[in-house]
Amino acid sequence: MTPGLPDSTFLYIIEIIGTFAFAISGIRLAAYKKFDLFGAYVVGLVTAIGGGTLRDVLLDIPVFWMQTWVYLGVTGAALGIVIIFRKLLVSMNKALFIFDTIGLALFVVIGIEKSLSADYPMWVAIVMGVITGSFGGVVRDILINVEPLFFRKDIYATACLAGGLLYWAAFSLKLPPVLTQSICGITIIVLRMLAIHYNWCLPQLNVNSVKAENELTDNN
Amino acid sequence: MTPGLPDSTFLYIIEIIGTFAFAISGIRLAAYKKFDLFGAYVVGLVTAIGGGTLRDVLLDIPVFWMQTWVYLGVTGAALGIVIIFRKLLVSMNKALFIFDTIGLALFVVIGIEKSLSADYPMWVAIVMGVITGSFGGVVRDILINVEPLFFRKDIYATACLAGGLLYWAAFSLKLPPVLTQSICGITIIVLRMLAIHYNWCLPQLNVNSVKAENELTDNN
Amino acid sequence: MTPGLPDSTFLYIIEIIGTFAFAISGIRLAAYKKFDLFGAYVVGLVTAIGGGTLRDVLLDIPVFWMQTWVYLGVTGAALGIVIIFRKLLVSMNKALFIFDTIGLALFVVIGIEKSLSADYPMWVAIVMGVITGSFGGVVRDILINVEPLFFRKDIYATACLAGGLLYWAAFSLKLPPVLTQSICGITIIVLRMLAIHYNWCLPQLNVNSVKAENELTDNN
Numbered sequence: 001m002t003p004g005l006p007d008s009t010f011l012y013i014i015e016i017i018g019t020f021a022f023a024i025s026g027i028r029l030a031a032y033k034k035f036d037l038f039g040a041y042v043v044g045l046v047t048a049i050g051g052g053t054l055r056d057v058l059l060d061i062p063v064f065w066m067q068t069w070v071y072l073g074v075t076g077a078a079l080g081i082v083i084i085f086r087k088l089l090v091s092m093n094k095a096l097f098i099f100d101t102i103g104l105a106l107f108v109v110i111g112i113e114k115s116l117s118a119d120y121p122m123w124v125a126i127v128m129g130v131i132t133g134s135f136g137g138v139v140r141d142i143l144i145n146v147e148p149l150f151f152r153k154d155i156y157a158t159a160c161l162a163g164g165l166l167y168w169a170a171f172s173l174k175l176p177p178v179l180t181q182s183i184c185g186i187t188i189i190v191l192r193m194l195a196i197h198y199n200w201c202l203p204q205l206n207v208n209s210v211k212a213e214n215e216l217t218d219n220n
Numbered sequence: 221m222t223p224g225l226p227d228s229t230f231l232y233i234i235e236i237i238g239t240f241a242f243a244i245s246g247i248r249l250a251a252y253k254k255f256d257l258f259g260a261y262v263v264g265l266v267t268a269i270g271g272g273t274l275r276d277v278l279l280d281i282p283v284f285w286m287q288t289w290v291y292l293g294v295t296g297a298a299l300g301i302v303i304i305f306r307k308l309l310v311s312m313n314k315a316l317f318i319f320d321t322i323g324l325a326l327f328v329v330i331g332i333e334k335s336l337s338a339d340y341p342m343w344v345a346i347v348m349g350v351i352t353g354s355f356g357g358v359v360r361d362i363l364i365n366v367e368p369l370f371f372r373k374d375i376y377a378t379a380c381l382a383g384g385l386l387y388w389a390a391f392s393l394k395l396p397p398v399l400t401q402s403i404c405g406i407t408i409i410v411l412r413m414l415a416i417h418y419n420w421c422l423p424q425l426n427v428n429s430v431k432a433e434n435e436l437t438d439n440n
Numbered sequence: 441m442t443p444g445l446p447d448s449t450f451l452y453i454i455e456i457i458g459t460f461a462f463a464i465s466g467i468r469l470a471a472y473k474k475f476d477l478f479g480a481y482v483v484g485l486v487t488a489i490g491g492g493t494l495r496d497v498l499l500d501i502p503v504f505w506m507q508t509w510v511y512l513g514v515t516g517a518a519l520g521i522v523i524i525f526r527k528l529l530v531s532m533n534k535a536l537f538i539f540d541t542i543g544l545a546l547f548v549v550i551g552i553e554k555s556l557s558a559d560y561p562m563w564v565a566i567v568m569g570v571i572t573g574s575f576g577g578v579v580r581d582i583l584i585n586v587e588p589l590f591f592r593k594d595i596y597a598t599a600c601l602a603g604g605l606l607y608w609a610a611f612s613l614k615l616p617p618v619l620t621q622s623i624c625g626i627t628i629i630v631l632r633m634l635a636i637h638y639n640w641c642l643p644q645l646n647v648n649s650v651k652a653e654n655e656l657t658d659n660n
Contacts, residue, residue: 031425038378038422053278058493058503063278066344083425124506142362142582158478202478205471205523251645258598258642273498283498286564303645362582 011181015110018103019071022048023078025100026140028089031082033144040082043143045075050136055111055128059118101192105185108133108160112167112184122171126164133160133188155195155202163188231401235330236294238323242268243298245320246360248309251302253364260302263363265295270356275331275348279338321412325405328353328380332387332404342391346384353380353408375415375422383408451621455550456514458543462488463518465540466580468529471522473584480522483583485515490576495551495568499558541632545625548573548600552607552624562611566604573600573628595635595642603628 026047030040049065056063065071082089089096111132115125134157167184175183194200246267250260269285276283285291302309309316331352335345354377387404395403414420466487470480489505496503505511522529529536551572555565574597607624615623634640 027425034424036422036424038375038381040425042377057277057497058506060280060500060502062280066278066340069343072343072347086425120506123509123512127512138583143358145366146585155478157482161478202476204474204476205467205480205526247645254644256642256644258595258601260645262597277497280500282500286498286560289563292563292567306645363578365586 011106011110014102014106016070016074017099018106019048019074020078021096021099021103022107022136023075024082024089024096026136027079027082029140029144031086035144037079041075041079043140044078045072046143047136047140048075048078050139051107051132051134052111052136054135055114055132058131059115059120059128061114061118097196101189102185104133104156104160104192105163105188108163108188109167109181109185112164113181122168126161126168129164129167129184130157130160133157155191155200158202159188159191159195162191231326231330234322234326236290237319238326239268239291239294240298241316241319241323242327242356243295244302244309244316246356247299247302249360249364251306255364257299261295261299263360264298265292266363267356267360268295268298270359271327271352271354272331272356274355275334275352278351279335279340279348281334281338317416321409322405324353324376324380324412325383325408328383328408329387329401329404332384333401342388346381346388349384349387349404350377350380353377375411375420378422379408379411379415382411451546451550454542454546456510457539458546459488459511459514460518461536461539461543462547462576463515464522464529464536466576467519467522469580469584471526475584477519481515481519483580484518485512486583487576487580488515488518490579491547491572491574492551492576494575495554495572498571499555499560499568501554501558537636541629542625544573544596544600544632545603545628548603548628549607549621549625552604553621562608566601566608569604569607569624570597570600573597595631595640598642599628599631599635602631 023044025044027040027044030043035043049071052064108129111129112125115128116122120128137156163184166187167180170180170183243264245264247260247264250263255263269291272284328349331349332345335348336342340348357376383404386407387400390400390403463484465484467480467484470483475483489511492504548569551569552565555568556562560568577596603624606627607620610620610623
């Protein structure tokens with residue numbers, strides 16, 4: 001648990017739900033690509049803990065999932081659930097998406113607060129919040145050898161960034177911690193929901209006339 | 221060398237053979253994909269030291285290959301051997317496979333013992349054993365842009381896990397270290413040999429009716 | 441800034457230019473692959489700071505870009521420049537290539553000197569120099585899901601290695617620091633320029649008769 005969080009039992013439960021939802025998302029994609037059981041477990045685990053692991057290595061603090069077996073256990077439970085309820089899960093897409101989004105929001109809050117309690121400045125904390133929320137999914141996509149989705153797909157990481165910036169604003173105004181956390185988390189949840197519903201995405205760079213560097217180095 | 225290993229010269233020699241075999245495996249795959257000499261060296265090196273590097277970074281202990289140039293040197297020797305004996309190597313597939321499997325077994329033992337001597341609990345040590353044995357091959361596959369083999373192919377990582385669990389059992393029974401190590405290593409070697417011979421693999425998840433998440437987010 | 445560099449303001453300016461050029465290279469490739477703005481920013485950032493980040497994690501020293509927001513800011517500026525001047529940039533390929541090469545040279549020098557000042561031996565420092573110069577581009581290529589270019593393309597990483605070895609030679613001869621740095625950097629710049637101009641590349645391994653390991657394990 002992140003030290004200094006008020007009502008930590010509630011947040012801890014949410015974190016476990018988020019871990020579970022992230023693991024489910026990784027396991028289902030791995031299953032779709034016909035990974036075996038162990039491979040699916042690893043992809044689920046990496047999706048769930050990858051972001052926090054990179055954060056802890058960069059901050060040079062003890063890696064969170066090595067302190068308790070709960071995260072490995074939750075991923076195991078997620079694998080069991082996918083195996084047992086795989087038909088039911090199809091009709092639960094919306095519920096899973098909501099869990100996943102709540103987990104994302106809390107992962108960002110936890111990433112920010114862990115960085116602040118390790119005495120890093122706010123801008124580093126926001127970067128770590130985005131990393132905690134996004135990096136697991138990037139590694140998942142690399143492991144299953146597809147292009148990382150969030151670079152093109154929706155405003156996933158952008159929602160994390162927006163939440164982080166509002167955390168900063170609320171923190172600067174010295175709002176109470178629980179309110180600061182809520183503003184950050186709810187922003188992320190609402191933005192992501194709206195983005196999916198209205199099919200929002202960021203503009204692409206228009207590059208009709210831009211050559212890529214590998215062509216560049218050929219012609220030089 | 222890992223402190224506390226009995227008969228450490230023997231184990232050290234095995235570790236060097238394992239490093240060599242892992243490097244050969246990476247170099248041959250890189251050659252198959254028409255990498256140049258430097259690229260082949262890097263892929264060989266990453267295959268050989270990738271797992272131990274991630275382990276040491278996660279454990280926050282000094283990275284093993286930065287303590288002695290031996291690992292870089294062994295990889296260089298492996299590159300030389302592949303260049304000089306490349307026709308001969310084809311007929312040595314079985315010997316190379318055996319070296320590779322022995323190396324794998326010892327990498328797992330070393331990963332477990334390094335973690336224990338850094339005061340981590342046994343379940344972390346087993347995870348680190350699996351990482352030490354498997355992660356180099358995963359990075360190799362990412363670098364040459366193929367889907368990591370072990371997620372679908374054979375019981376490679378599963379054998380590491382089984383060896384780790386038997387290490388735990390032997391350790392709990394307070395068997396002598398050399399016996400504990402042998403039980404772990406021989407389990408891995410035998411399991412992998414049997415798995416290749418009988419074409420064992422783990423079951424895949426059956427996902428005919430499960431949509432992947434990228435479809436999910438489209439339809440929501 | 442690396443401690444102990446003479447005339448550090450000049451080197452700092454060059455480092456910023458190098459960061460900028462690396463970020464441009466990442467952003468343009470991401471744009472070519474139709475990434476959105478945020479994705480392009482992330483790819484640019486990773487290209488610019490990926491090598492130094494891996495170096496600092498392996499050396500177990502504070503990660504450089506977390507000490508000042510300048511590197512994130514420079515990447516933001518690079519994104520702005522690509523958006524605003526994207527047509528102009530096509531005709532600036534040569535200038536960009538020169539910036540990129542100067543940045544590479546300085547990244548290698550910085551990687552070597554950071555490692556030496558953290559009391560690592562010279563051979564580790566040279567490896568870290570190569571990593572600082574090359575790894576960002578490798579991660580860029582993994583993120584956009586192409587095979588890392590430098591493994592097959594030109595003598596990019598080889599130039600870094602040659603520069604590092606000459607650094608070692610000059611250092612052993614106790615030449616003044618600024619001369620040692622210049623010999624290393626200029627070697628890299630000249631080698632890369634010549635390599636592009638004359639289309640130099642390292643030999644590939646000839647592997648017509650070598651089976652890759654995935655075939656090996658099938659047939660065993």
